[in-house]
Amino acid sequence: MSCTKSIAAEDQNVIEKNYHLQRVGSSARDFLTDENFTSLRIEVQYMPGYEPDAKALLNLKYFLYDHLHKPGGISIVTKEIPSSADSSLTMQEVIGIEKANRTAFTKNKELTVYILYTNGYYIEGQMLGYAYLNTSAVLFGRNLDDNSNKFKKLNRSDxxxxxxxxxxxxxxxxVNVGSALQSAHKDDDHGKHCINKQCLMYFLTDTEESPSFLLRKTNPKLDAACLEDLKANGGK
Ligand SMILES: [Zn+2]
Ligand SMILES: [Zn+2]
Structure with missing residues (x-):
C-alpha cells in the first residue's frame, strides 16, 4: 500500500466534509509534499482589537515556502469576526468558534488551515497558542498582549x-506527531516538543515564557533534528 497514492476525484466531497476533523499532525505529509495538495490557503480570523501583525503573517508565509512543496502557492486571508463575551475560553469553545466561522475547507488540490486570534485567554492561562486539530490553531490575544511590547518582553511581531x-x-x-523522529530529540516530559532550548519547537515557545528566554535576540529556528524529521516526511 502506497502512502503517496493520489486521492480520487470522487472522494473529494468526503474530504471537504471531514478532512479538518483529524488529530494534530495527521496531515503532516499533506502539508510537506505536493502529492495530494499543491497549494495552501491560510484563513486567519481575529476578534476585534486583535488583528494579526502583518509582519508576523508574512514571516509565516516565508517560513512555509521554505519547508513545504506547494508549487501552486501559499495564500493568507484575514477577516474580523465578532468578539467572544468570555474573557477565557476552553478548547471546546475554540472549536465551536471555528465551526461557526471557518469558511475555507480543504478540497481539490488546495489544503487549508484555520488560525484564530481570540480576544481573551485560554481557560488555564499560560498558553499563547495551541494547535488543536490537523489544520487548526489558536492564538490567545490577551496573553499575547501580556507578553509583548513591554519591558523585558518581545516586540509584538517577534x-x-x-x-x-x-x-x-x-x-x-x-515533534513525533506525524513526522517520525529521525533522531532522539523529543522532550518526553513536554510531549510533541524538542529538547533543544534553541529550537523553535522547544516547549516554552507556546506558553508564557521566562524573560531570559524571550529576550534572545534572534527568532528561534528549527534545529537540525527537527528539520531532518520534516525532510524525511517529504518536506524541503
Ligand atoms: Zn508546542
Ligand atoms: Zn528541534
Whole structure:
C-alpha cells in the first residue's frame, strides 16, 4: 500500500466534509509534499482589537515556502469576526468558534488551515497558542498582549512570528506527531516538543515564557533534528 497514492476525484466531497476533523499532525505529509495538495490557503480570523501583525503573517508565509512543496502557492486571508463575551475560553469553545466561522475547507488540490486570534485567554492561562486539530490553531490575544511590547518582553511581531511558526510546525508533525523522529530529540516530559532550548519547537515557545528566554535576540529556528524529521516526511 502506497502512502503517496493520489486521492480520487470522487472522494473529494468526503474530504471537504471531514478532512479538518483529524488529530494534530495527521496531515503532516499533506502539508510537506505536493502529492495530494499543491497549494495552501491560510484563513486567519481575529476578534476585534486583535488583528494579526502583518509582519508576523508574512514571516509565516516565508517560513512555509521554505519547508513545504506547494508549487501552486501559499495564500493568507484575514477577516474580523465578532468578539467572544468570555474573557477565557476552553478548547471546546475554540472549536465551536471555528465551526461557526471557518469558511475555507480543504478540497481539490488546495489544503487549508484555520488560525484564530481570540480576544481573551485560554481557560488555564499560560498558553499563547495551541494547535488543536490537523489544520487548526489558536492564538490567545490577551496573553499575547501580556507578553509583548513591554519591558523585558518581545516586540509584538517577534512574539507572534514565533508562536505562529511553532503552532504550524505541530501541524507539520513536530515533534513525533506525524513526522517520525529521525533522531532522539523529543522532550518526553513536554510531549510533541524538542529538547533543544534553541529550537523553535522547544516547549516554552507556546506558553508564557521566562524573560531570559524571550529576550534572545534572534527568532528561534528549527534545529537540525527537527528539520531532518520534516525532510524525511517529504518536506524541503
Ligand atoms: Zn508546542
Ligand atoms: Zn528541534
Amino acid at each position: 512574539l507572534e512570528t514565533r508562536v505562529l511558526q511553532h503552532e504550524v510546525c505541530h501541524l507539520l508533525g513536530l
